[in-house]
Amino acid sequence: MRGVVLVEIRNAATVMLLRQDGAVMKVLMLKRNLNLEFVGGAYVFPGGKVDSGDYLPAILERCDGLDDQAASVNLGVDSGGLAYYVAAIREAFEEAGVLVGSKPDGSMPSKADLDSARERLLAGEADFQSILESLDIRLSVSELNYFAHWITPEGPPRRFDTRFFVARAPEGQVGQHDMSETVSSVWISPLDAIKAAHEHTLEIILPTMRNLMAIGRFSHVEEVIDAARSAQSVDLVVPKLIRDSDGLRILLPGDPGYDDGQPAHMAPGESLPLP
Numbered sequence: 001m002r003g004v005v006l007v008e009i010r011n012a013a014t015v016m017l018l019r020q021d022g023a024v025m026k027v028l029m030l031k032r033n034l035n036l037e038f039v040g041g042a043y044v045f046p047g048g049k050v051d052s053g054d055y056l057p058a059i060l061e062r063c064d065g066l067d068d069q070a071a072s073v074n075l076g077v078d079s080g081g082l083a084y085y086v087a088a089i090r091e092a093f094e095e096a097g098v099l100v101g102s103k104p105d106g107s108m109p110s111k112a113d114l115d116s117a118r119e120r121l122l123a124g125e126a127d128f129q130s131i132l133e134s135l136d137i138r139l140s141v142s143e144l145n146y147f148a149h150w151i152t153p154e155g156p157p158r159r160f161d162t163r164f165f166v167a168r169a170p171e172g173q174v175g176q177h178d179m180s181e182t183v184s185s186v187w188i189s190p191l192d193a194i195k196a197a198h199e200h201t202l203e204i205i206l207p208t209m210r211n212l213m214a215i216g217r218f219s220h221v222e223e224v225i226d227a228a229r230s231a232q233s234v235d236l237v238v239p240k241l242i243r244d245s246d247g248l249r250i251l252l253p254g255d256p257g258y259d260d261g262q263p264a265h266m267a268p269g270e271s272l273p274l275p
Helices: 068-075 081-096 111-122 128-135 190-198 206-215 221-230
Strands: 008-021 024-032 047-049 145-151 158-168 182-188 240-244 247-251
Touching (some): 008 081, 047 158, 111 128, 145 206, 145 221
């Protein structure tokens, strides 16, 4: 039918990996390849779309600390919640080389084995299930703590329904961008990242910025983890695109005009405004 724009909403998962550097808490951020269609060039947390493979029983059986029922209750979905946790861990391994998991005895494969497995995964020579089986890895899904829920605004034909998690970065894993989807990586304090965004030395999109602000209230990893675990609920945030005399703008729930403004649609070639 003419004039009908089909909108695809993709479920996604993102993890803020945190580590303590003395008195300073740092988070791992990755720069997305400039050639990518969605927020190319922006600094983000490891994450991406929940794939069909993330729902496979053979992978879910390797999850420790949560089953699908408990994970689904956490996320407020009827079923399939555990796949979001799997997706966040898988994406962190693919994009950042950090694996939140261990062998059944608590040990980790050697760095050489992890690097080799990641290379095979990125090259399409192996899938995540076969990697976990070959390394005998169990996923520490209970280390991921549900923190935020954002859905990208109406307008673009592709929208993302994203769950944000926070987790301590595994000991001894430094992380490294993949030189494909991600071209640079940095451990940075949330406040320094916010400052760099304001100074236009880092490009950061609105959901990332708001989550940096949320964790930037704390100075220690344990404080963030405790806050996430003690939260009674996680509010859904759906920004709204509007167009007025100032051009295309993003409003958040509670902003003046959010409830009354008519959603704007992006013109061909137009990109989402940055915060």
